[in-house]
Amino acid sequence: MTHVATRFAALLAAVVVTASMAACGEINVSIGNSETIDGSGVLASETYDLTDFDTVEVSNAFAVSVTAAESYEVVVTADDNLLESLEVEVRGSTLVIGLAPDVRANDATLGASVAMPALVGVTASGASRVSFTGFGVVDRFDVEISGASRVDGAIDAGLLVAELSGATRVQLAGTATEARLEASGASSFELADLEIQTAEVHLSGASNADLVVLEELGPVELSGASELVFGGGATLRDVESSGGSRLSER
Numbered sequence: 566m567t568h569v570a571t572r573f574a575a576l577l578a579a580v581v582v583t584a585s586m587a588a589c590g591e592i593n594v595s596i597g598n599s600e601t602i603d604g605s606g607v608l609a610s611e612t613y614d615l616t617d618f619d620t621v622e623v624s625n626a627f628a629v630s631v632t633a634a635e636s637y638e639v640v641v642t643a644d645d646n647l648l649e650s651l652e653v654e655v656r657g658s659t660l661v662i663g664l665a666p667d668v669r670a671n672d673a674t675l676g677a678s679v680a681m682p683a684l685v686g687v688t689a690s691g692a693s694r695v696s697f698t699g700f701g702v703v704d705r706f707d708v709e710i711s712g713a714s715r716v717d718g719a720i721d722a723g724l725l726v727a728e729l730s731g732a733t734r735v736q737l738a739g740t741a742t743e744a745r746l747e748a749s750g751a752s753s754f755e756l757a758d759l760e761i762q763t764a765e766v767h768l769s770g771a772s773n774a775d776l777v778v779l780e781e782l783g784p785v786e787l788s789g790a791s792e793l794v795f796g797g798g799a800t801l802r803d804v805e806s807s808g809g810s811r812l813s814e815r
Contacts, residue, residue, distance in 0.1 A: 599667055599668070599669055600667060600668050600669070601668075601669045601670070601671050602646065602647060602650065602668060602669070602670055602671065602673070603670075603671045603672055603673070604643075604644035604646070604647065604670060604671065604672050604673030604674060605644045605645055605646040605647075606644065607644060607645045607646075608642055608643070608644060608645065608674055609642070609643065609644075609645040609648060610640055610641065610642045611640070611641050611648055611651075612638070612639065612640050613639040613640075613641065613653050615637060615639050615653070615654070615655050615660060616637045616655075617637075617655065617658065618637070618655050618658050618659055618660040618681065619658050619681070619682075619683050619684060619685045619686075620658055620659040620660070620684070620685055620686040620687070620688070620707075621659070621660050621662070621679060621681075621684065621686075621687050621688070621695065621697075622659050622660065622661045622662070622663075622687075622688040622689075623662050623663065623677075623687075623688070623689045623690070623693040623695050623714075624662070624663035624664070624689070624690045624691045624693055625663040625664040625669075625670065625675060625691050625693065626670070626675055626691055626692040626693055627662055627663060627675045627676065627677060627693045627694075628675065628676045628677075628693070628694045628695075629662060629676070629677045629678070629679060629693070629694070629695045629696075630676075630677070630678050630679070630695075630696050630697075631678075631679045631680075631681065631684060631687075631695065631696065631697035631698075631718075632678075632679070632680050632697070632698055632699050633680075633681070633682070633683075633684070633698070633699030633700045633701070634680035634681065634682065635682060636680065636682070637680060637681050637682070638678075638679070638680040638681075639653065639660065639662075639677065639678075639679050639680075640677065640678050640679075641653055641662065641676070641677045642674065642676045642677070642678075643673065643674055643675050643676070644670075644673045644674055647664070647668075647670055647673055647675070650664055650665050650668040650670075651663075651664060651665070652664060652665050652666075653677075659686075659688075660679065660681075662677050662679075663691075683700065683701070683703070684697055684700045684703075684706075685703050685705065685706055685707065686706060686707035686708065686709075687707075687708050687709075687710075687716050687718070688707075688708075688709045688710070689709075689710045689711075689714035689715070689716055689733075690710070690711045690712045690714055691711075691712045691713075691714065692712060692713045692714055693714045693715075694714065694715045694716075694717075695714075695715075695716045695717075695718075696716075696717045696718060697716075697717075697718035697719075698718060698719055699719075700718075700719075700720070700721075701721065702721045702722070702723075703720070703721070703722050703723070704722070704723045704724065705722060705723060705724045705725075705726065706720045706722040706724070706725050706726070706741075707726050707727070708725070708726070708727040708728070708729075708735055708737075709727075709728050710727075710728075710729045710730070710733040710734075710735060710752070711729075711730045711731045711733060712730075712731045712732075712733070713731060713732045713733060714733050715733065715734045715735070715736075716733075716734075716735045716736070716737075717735075717736045717737075718736075718737060718738075719737065719738045719739040720737055720738075720739045720740075720741065720759070721739050721740050721741075722739075722740070722741045722742070723741070723742045723743065724741070724742065724743045724744070724745070725737075725741040725743070725744040725745070725746075725759075725761070726744075726745045727744070727745070727746050727747070727754070728747045728748075729747070729748040729749070729752035729753070729754070729772070730748070730749045730750050730752060731749075731750045731751075731752065732750060732751045732752060733748075733750075733752045733753070734752065734753045734755065735753070735754055735755065735756075736755040736756070736758075737755075737756050737758070737759045738758035738759055739758075739759055739760075740759065740760045740761075741759060741760070741761045741762070742761075742762045742763070743761070743762060743763050743764070744756075744761045744763070744764040744765070744776075744778075745764075745765045746764060746765065746766045746767070746774060746776075747766075747767045747768075748767070748768050748769070748772035748773075748774065748791075749768075749769045749770045749772060750769075750770045750771075750772065751770060751771045751772060752770075752772045753772065753773050753774070754772075754773070754774035754775065754776065755775055756774065756775060756776050756777065757775045757776070757777060757796070758777075759776075759777065760777050760779060760797070761776060761777060761778045761779065761797075762778070762779050762780045762781075763778070763780050763781045763782070763799075764776060764778045764781075764782050764783075764799075765783065765784055765785075766782070766784075766785045766786070766787075766793060767785075767786045768786070768787050768788070768791035768792075768793060768810070769786075769787075769788045769789045769791060770788075770789045770790075770791070771789055771790045771791060772789075772791045772792075773791060773792040773793070773794075774792075774793045774794070774795075775794050775795075776793070776794070776795045776796070776797075777795065777796050777797040778795050778796075778797045778799035779797045779798065779799060780799055780800070781799055781800050781802060782795060782799040782800070782801050782802070783800075783801055783802035783803045783804060784802065784803035784804075784805075785801065785803065785804045785805070785806075785812065786805045786806075787804075787805070787806040787807070787810035787811070787812060788806075788807045788808045788810055789807075789808045789809075789810065790808055790809045790810060791808075791810045791811075792810065792811045792812075792813075793810075793811070793812045793813075794813050794814075794815055795812075795813075795814055795815070796814065796815045
């Protein structure tokens with residue numbers, strides 16, 4: 566056996582042994598610079614003294630509930646062996662909730678409850694879920710969702726700007742004077758309970774939207790078997806549809 570072949574065989578054996586030990590729960594698995602930690606099954610909560618944020622960013626399959634309150638409160642509940650691997654901090658005006666960049670969790674509970682005076686935007690990624698309720702009027706509300714994540718809530722906004730990608734879903738109720746909506750990769754706008762005055766919509770890659778638009782709907786661009794259903798009696802303008810997409814009024 567050549568020197569190179571001998572080194573390869575030794576490396577392969579080490580990988581097999583490491584994987585076998587991980588399967589038995591003896592060690593955590595490290596892949597490159599990333600470590601996967603199995604949840605302990607023992608839950609613990611930690612309260613963070615964080616203030617002065619009006620946007621929430623969530624990742625790593627966290628489930629987060631956000632409610633309106635006069636003061637700030639951030640409480641995270643997770644498996645106790647993951648608490649030291651959490652990333653919970655304020656960056657600018659954004660509360661960030663997730664895991665450290667080099668950590669992944671397996672079979673774990675990751676949740677948080679957040680109280681804050683005002684909310685103007687939500688970002689969710691990595692199969693996370695965010696729900697929010699109780700907030701007042703804002704000039705602009707931003708939603709950005711990716712990676713099979715989901716956002717639910719109620720808004721009263723002058724402008725709603727929402728971008729979805731990667732099999733995501735947003736469900737909103739309330740009102741918006743204007744909406745700019747973009748979805749790709751089998752994502753979904755469920756906005757039948759949100760009254761919008763005027764809306765611009767771009768859907769691609771088998772995405773869909775259900776809207777209520779009262780005045781004007783357009784420009785509208787549909788491609789890749791996407792579907793837009795709308796009510797509210799809005800006037801349509803600048804509609805482009807291709808690739809088996811459908812536009813219908815209910």
